[in-house]
Structure formats: structure tokens, C-alpha cells
Amino acid sequence: MDDQRARAGGDVVLTRIGQAVMLHRGGDREEARNRLARLWAEIGPDGDPFHRCTLAHYLADTQDDPADELDWDLTALETARQAKAARAAGRDGERQAPSGRSVPAVAALLPSLHLSLAADYAAMDRPGEARAELDRARRTAAPLADDEYGRGVRQAIERLGARIAGSGEDGGGGEADGRGGAGAGDTGDTGGPRGAGGTDDAGGGGGQSP
Structure with a gap:
């Protein structure tokens, strides 16, 4: 995620996201949420797709x-899909694509x-849907570079997979901690909740429109 780090250096929006994330990690969830x-x-709705996706x-x-957490995660995924679709449409001259x-x-x-x-x-004790999203995470992680971000995501995928498998054997759901970091402020951090890990291509549903 070196590109994300470079963007964060001169990107006021990413800097503000990073500041809110630091507040959250410091224990002030409400103020982070409000910011x-x-x-x-x-x-x-017409903002930069990367900003919107990272924010959600x-x-x-x-x-x-x-x-609500699920709704926002679905919103993040839907924003990513819209960015891809808009770029494809822009290539065909149908509408303006997002920035390169x-x-x-x-x-x-x-x-x-x-x-x-x-x-x-x-x-939420929905193991079938959890496994489907985990499979999508594995597929979309395949092209990631062997850098800090890529390794962190892959490790988080395996940790969550082990937890889901263990829950299935125990016959129970329980809370899973496989949250995934995306880039803001310290942009590109995968570790630590959101922090342990987790993102696209197929799957996920609609998402809220706050």
C-alpha cells in the first residue's frame, strides 16, 4: 500500500480520517464516529471513491x-464496485470515470x-456468509504484493478462517475479530482492529446510503 501512504502525505481528507482513527484506537469511539x-x-455522494470507500x-x-457495522461495510464494498464500474463506463465514453x-x-x-x-x-452467527466473504477475500488478496499490507491481510484471512472453522466444530458462532485495516493516516495498516485485517470483487450486498 505504498501508493496509499504517498496519497496520505498530501491528502487532507486521508489525514482527517487518520486523525479520527487514532481517536478511536485511543478509546474515544463516539468522537471518532462523529468526525x-x-x-x-x-x-x-460524488466524492473521491477512495475517500468514500476508506471512510465507510x-x-x-x-x-x-x-x-450498523455491517451496513457500513456493505457501503464500502458498494463504493468500490461503483468506482470500478464508473471507470469501465468512462473508457466506453458513457460517463466520467474516477481519477486514475x-x-x-x-x-x-x-x-x-x-x-x-x-x-x-x-x-452475527452467519457462518455461511462469513465463509463466502472469506473466500472472496482470499481471491482478491492473491494479486497483492508481498509487502507489509499484503502479508498482514493474508495473515488476517487465515486467522479468521481458523476461528470460523473452530466455531463450526464447536457448533457455535461467537464473536470473530478479523477486522481489516484499509488505508488512512497510517494508511495501509492492516494490523490491529479495525485492525486485524479485512475487502472485494464479488459478494456483499447493497449497503446503506447515509
């Missing part, structure tokens, strides 16, 4: 209700987005 929500409203990804982790840098950055988040959804479903 991210204000930034989401400022950016609006981290907003999910600040939610108190698991259903945004789409690759969003694509790099896909394994983390799917991993986060897998963790959501596992925590």
Missing part, C-alpha cells in the same frame, strides 16, 4: 450496533473489505 460522519457528509470502512468499526489513481487504490482495499464483511457475518 468520520461529518467528513462523510462533507464529501458527499472505518465508520463501520465505530458503530455500536453490529447491524483512485481506482487502483480502491482495488487494493478489496481483500480488506471482504475480510471485514466475513468478520461481521461471523460475529
Whole structure:
């Protein structure tokens, strides 16, 4: 995720996301949630796809209700899909595509987005959907470089997979901690909840439109 780190250095939006993430990791979940929500409203539906995807990804982790967390994770995935579709349409002259840098950055988040959804479903005792998202996370993680981000995502996928398998053998669900970091502030961090890991291509559903 070196490209994400470079973007964060001169990107005010990513800097603000990173500041909110630091607040959350410091224990102030409510203030982090409020800051991210204000930034989401400022950016609006036509904002940079990478910003919107990253924001939704981290907003999910600040939610108190698991259903709200799932909605935001679905929103992050839907934003990533829209970015890919818009770029494809732009190539055909049908509509304006996102910036050239945004789409690759969003694509790099896909394994983390799917991993986060897998963790959501596992925590909600929906193992079938959790396994499906975990499979998507594995597929989309395959092209990632063998760097800190790529290794972190792959390790988190395997950890969550082991937890889901263990829960199935025990016959119970339980809470799964396979959250995935995407890039903000320390952009590209996969470790630590959101932090243990998780993102795209198929799967996931609609998503809320806050």
C-alpha cells in the first residue's frame, strides 16, 4: 500500500480520517464516529471513491450496533464496485470515470473489505456468509504484493478462517475479530482492529446510503 501512504502525505481528507482513527484506537469511539460522519457528509455522494470507500470502512468499526457495522461495510464494498464500474463506463465514453489513481487504490482495499464483511457475518452467527466473504477475500488478496499490507491481510484471512472453522466444530458462532485495516493516516495498516485485517470483487450486498 505504498501508493496509499504517498496519497496520505498530501491528502487532507486521508489525514482527517487518520486523525479520527487514532481517536478511536485511543478509546474515544463516539468522537471518532462523529468526525468520520461529518467528513462523510462533507464529501458527499460524488466524492473521491477512495475517500468514500476508506471512510465507510472505518465508520463501520465505530458503530455500536453490529447491524450498523455491517451496513457500513456493505457501503464500502458498494463504493468500490461503483468506482470500478464508473471507470469501465468512462473508457466506453458513457460517463466520467474516477481519477486514475483512485481506482487502483480502491482495488487494493478489496481483500480488506471482504475480510471485514466475513468478520461481521461471523460475529452475527452467519457462518455461511462469513465463509463466502472469506473466500472472496482470499481471491482478491492473491494479486497483492508481498509487502507489509499484503502479508498482514493474508495473515488476517487465515486467522479468521481458523476461528470460523473452530466455531463450526464447536457448533457455535461467537464473536470473530478479523477486522481489516484499509488505508488512512497510517494508511495501509492492516494490523490491529479495525485492525486485524479485512475487502472485494464479488459478494456483499447493497449497503446503506447515509
